[in-house]
Amino acid sequence: MQSESALLQPLARALKYVTLALGAFVMVFPFVWMIIASLMTAGEIQLRPPVWLPAEPQFRNYSELGESIPMGRLYFNSLFTSALIVFGVLLSSSLAGFAFAKYRFPGREFLFYLILATMMIPFFVTLIPVFFIVRQLGWIDTYQGLVVPGLTSAYGIFLMRQFIITLPDELIDAARIDGASELRIFWRIIVPLVKPALATLGTFTFIGSWNAFLWPLLVINSRELMTLPLGINSMKSLYADNTHLLMAGTAVAVLPMLCVFIFLQRYFIQGIALTGLKG
């Protein structure tokens, strides 16, 4: 028994690492290949037999991008709209979650169940009418049109309510006895205590709005307001015959965000893990 497992254990361990490494290779290599291809010439990509590395890395592929794709603008638009959406969702969700968790008011149950019910509505069901509303408001091709429909989240309200309801009422009562206003209680007591939940919700919302495509595709017309996914979409036709440039453009659109993620991965992943346990 003892000797058998002593023999098997290193083998099992090795197998574990090999499996993990294989999986990781599959996950990472597409990104690596994108970078390699982005440094090839147009000819090298179509060479037969295929080549695996550029003879000489073509860094000028990246400088060629600058002229036709306003990368800076795309980044600004994506950052600006995502930041607004994250801020709006965090604020509205925590305020409403606080009210639903810690206040008694007529219609509370009804409104809360209403919000729960809207959580079930998939985005595409509301796509056409929301487009129509945004159009009635004159918000097509504006930042408002991109941002405002995303400022509240039923899921966010639900998540924050679940967190805040676990906080002891005594904290709030004590603050009230000290004469704190309701807003102050929210800001000074509730918000600091639900920071982990806010981080989770913020991460989720950010990834969602940063990568959103269908809504911006419908709402945005002008180049000046395009977000990164729209930029990638227009590069697809712009560089249809220039795969090396398409790869360079996609790399520029994707890699900075990946770097940020790698630096902040702990917070990202902790936040994400939380959703599965609380959701």
Add this chain to the structure above:
Amino acid sequence: MQARLSRRRRAWWLPEIPKSALMRRRMLWAYAFVAAPVVALLVFLLGPILFSGWVSLHRWDMLSPVSEMPWRGLSNYRYLLTKDPVFLKSLGNTFFFAIGGVGANTILGLGFALLLNSRIRGRAIWRVLYFMPVITAPLALAVMFAFIFDRNYGLVNNVITAIGLPRQPFLSGPNQALLTLVFIAVYQFVGYYIVLFLAGLQGIPQDYYDAAQVDGAGKLQEFRYITLPLLRPVMLFVVVTNTIGALQVFDLVFATTGGAPANSSMTVVLHMYNTAFKFSRMGRASAMAFILFGIILLITIVQVRLLRDRAYQD
């Protein structure tokens, strides 16, 4: 719940206004806190879904005024379910996509989470590597994989032909396009499910395993009788959210095949987008949305029941 109901003196929808001025003030604050999100949800979710239902009973090209939409009754629904070959096909494709994706994500997600939960070096690094596609825009992944799976110049075909295997059409093959899309979707999301399962595994108290070992249980028995039952809540979350998401796939298909070849990879939301915004058939597109919504609701209810019931049995 029962006790509270019986205590109520008036009907549930009639407001109970608190007596004290202090309580009334607090109530006002609560209304202020919920006002903006509730109004926004009404405007951007509840109103639209009602409007969508209304439009689905009409013919509307979005260019003519809403007040002049011709009434069509249930004919949009009837057309979709009996006459529109593309809708039924896209429905089948969407189911295939969801079943394949959810199955693979659950098995691979749990498998890799188990590996990562064992004694392993560099857990954080592995996790990061597996998580990278999750935060990448589906559109970027679509562009990357359209190139990687290209029939002529794609990396995968370069590799498989180099080792003597036959070249595959992947995204351009009627029998492979959908399967390739499933692969890309799993590639994109498996890291997310690994993280979820891993968090679930780490939440299982070590005592259970210790006790099982005292009883002489093997690894497989531990998995069957401790890990799986205790993971049910996470499993439920993974299966339900993944199914809901997969049934709504759009970005990936739009940016890779666009439904080609010959609708063999057409999905419901892409077909809906085309119907609405390419052919200006808002009524029919809205009906499509409602049918899919009904299906999603039904599947979700069934999944929740199945996975919950079994959790109680154990």
Add this chain to the structure above:
Amino acid sequence: MRTQRMLTGLLLCLLLIMGAAAAAQDTTLTMLTHWGTEGQLAAQQAIIDAYMEANPEVAIELVTVDFGELRTKIITGRTAGISADVYHFYHLWLPDFVNAGVLAEPPQDSLTYINDNVAQGTIDAVSTSDGQTWGYPTEVNPYLLVYNKRLLAEAGYDAPPANWEELKEIAAAITQVDDTGAISQLGLGVMAGWDSGIVHPFSALLFSNGGAYLSEDRTIAEFNSAEGVETLQLYADLVANGGTDASISGLGDFPSGTVGMVIMAPWWRATLRAAEGIDFDTEVGVAEIPVGPSGDAPSSIAYTWLFAVDSNSPNKPAAWDFIHWMNAEQEAGAGSAIGDFLVNALGAIPSFNHDQAAFAESMSDHYVSAFVAASAYAQPEQIVAGGQEIKTLLQVEIEAVLAGMTNPEEALASVEMQANAILEEHRMMAEE
């Protein structure tokens, strides 16, 4: 009471914010086109700059979208009330746009100018069935068989196919499949995934087989005929004998010299000139569409695009003035700005007689001159309300045949049924 006041206040605040955000508006002319590659953008911008220099009071903003999204953008932009002033669009969409009231009628001066300077067939292509002309026609694009002389010669043929038997034979002879199943060389390339790339070559072959697309009054689909089935059978035969394969992109791979033949339009010249895999002057050949068993002469299909003005534009006179300036000759014999762009940047055939004259030399190369000759007999694409939807349905069924998923009879019967339903639906809508 206080609750009410507070709620009203909150609502007012929300409305104010919304209102303020919606306020700002600009007064420039916007032009929406699909010419989006770098070279095309620069050429269009040069035209705009020249106009703005001559007319400093007008500012023009250029917006381009991919062809695949152009129709959607026009409709959604229009719905949103932020439509462009000037559109350049595919004439197949004209009836839909006119029925929906999207377009403004051109001023009398413009109509007279178009009438005096454009061939009647092309004017008809940008007019509705009531005879109303809606804009300035731009490119006229007939389809022909573009082939790679070197690949044909290597396969043992010194002339392009004249009929379908020869087409099948030559295509099969050019195709080379290595032992890994890789198609290293393909006989006839198709352009799957692109509606025009699939349906226009099909129509060109159908017409060269004596078939028709719609009835002459455009009320009924006629492609489901013996001629139509033969045409799709040609596709099925080509797939069976290896002569074609939809997974190879005719559009992308002909320029790299690995595709023998493609049925294509003239505006491809710039790409072919720059291509590394084929020499434009010595290797690119152009021939008439091979004649089918039921046909007696080569025919073709030609489509057109046009510049038109949105009926909601607040600056219609300015918009028409700009369009006129782009399309009319500023100096006798010099050709128009758009003519220059069409001929020299795209290799397309311009609609206006003065452009055909002024740029005759640029169109005299062996490639474009063949298309100019074909434009004399090519049948204009039949435009009808719902035409785009019918075309897309047909595209999908043709691709299904190419993928071996269905047979010609079933494919055409299925589209015919849906197409007739669409045509009837639009007729009834028009009567309502």
